[in-house]
Amino acid sequence: MGKTNKDIEKRRKQKREAERKRREQIKNNPEGYEKAKASESQPEELIKSLCCENKMEESCLEKRCDNCKQKKVTWNEINKKKSAVYKKWILVNEEIIVKGIKKTCKKYIKKDVICNKEKMMEALQHDLAKYMQHIANIRHQYQFIDTLKDSLEKQDVFVHMDFSENYQCKYIRKIQSAHFGGATPQISLIL
Template sequence: MDAINKELEEEQRILTIEDLVGKTLCTDVGRLCVERECADCGVGSVMTDLCEAIDNKTKVKKWSKWEKTEKASKDLVFREDSLSNILTMLQTAVHDVAKHLKVAEWQRRQYTRLKSCLPKGHAMCTVDFSENYLCKFQNEVQSAHWSYRQVSVHPCVFIYRCNQPECYKVVTEYVVFLTDVLKHDSNLTKHILNLCIEKGKELGLAALHIFSDGCSSQYKSRYTFHHLSQLQELHPHIKITRHFFGSNHGKSLCDSCGGVVKNAAIRAVLAGREVIQSAQQMFEYCSKNLTVTGDDSCSHLENLRSFAVIQPTDIPSQTTSVGLHFPAKGMLSIKKLVLFL
């Protein structure tokens, strides 16, 4: 779009992808509009206006696009094409991205609605991995710089109403799991989800709504879905619903929590107060300095924060060969989008 904007007058320029998509939809957006089946809107009229506004469509312009390459999963690739070809590629891209953006907007609204109208006895649990913590030192030998150990950091954010009978204020509780296991696969995520459900039982919840992104290797693998199909049978006294955000849509409370924890640990190390070389040492530091607990009567006075360490031996492994020869069965009730009333 940047290459096209340079050929337009200032008042004709489209600065954001949201503005461009908005011009291709009706004022009152419906399902047919998003799925590009509406007769009253579409990409064609916008592309026609852009073509009419550009005088020389044979002019060659340099533009860039994120693409999969052999060197990396995604790389910024620079190309040169005529403006007519760039407009054609833009038309194809805009045709597909409308549904992507509107689904993200819908999910954001429903998440906010559930949070504001959360019933007593229900909890929202948002889970996500933070970037690994690098076990750096304030004073280190040169060779140590090239082989830092790492600690996996996985915050889980619980949002629920205060447990006291006459109190309806919202509690935000951060539970941060630390482990030396660096493989963020379905085995680790399944174990963490089980710990989250046990936490829900401790809180006396009737329903737990779990949110995460759609990372296929962590939360959307076949092993994870099989695990989800068994959860309700394993935990009949708590209703479990599972929600996946559209891929790569912004940040959540997990990211801010992980940033606070890692930044505090880094500052303690650089100040010479701590030496952190493992998940156990990080757990000991965080439990002593970053834990926030509520009082016995009412816990909504401050956000709560606690820590737990996961040992590699705590994580059950998945036997792939057994799954291939003896397919596991399970049932899941699935919806494309959810509406919270």
């Protein structure tokens, strides 16, 4: 049975949400670096330390540079077997009842992960590679947009639109189900 456009779009939305949570995991969890005893305690410092001469060049961020592709996070002396706790976004299945019918939906929750420090260090190293690729993509996109803006003629117009989110009509003073239910109208921009 083939996938419908709705199924494909739903899967894409889940992937985007998972990627956003992964980025947030790295960006907003400096206490995780400190608990694992990474030499640098902020994401930007950590990324710079893994790049040539602390410059965040695209090839370095994507690990294509010969000088820095083998660089790893420098850890301070720690007991790797000691227990540690950090927060992580996890996708869970949740059962809900809609109009008397039981349905399953997927939802991200922030959960405490308990493991030894060695496992936490491995998780950070894994997430960091994806985060560095994300930073490389952002930098590349900004450079391209700047180049495009600089090359505009007097009669040209630059329109930058982000379609990565679904914009919905929401009411501030409604109950929670009105905000998160599937029946909210969606706004689409058509040019």
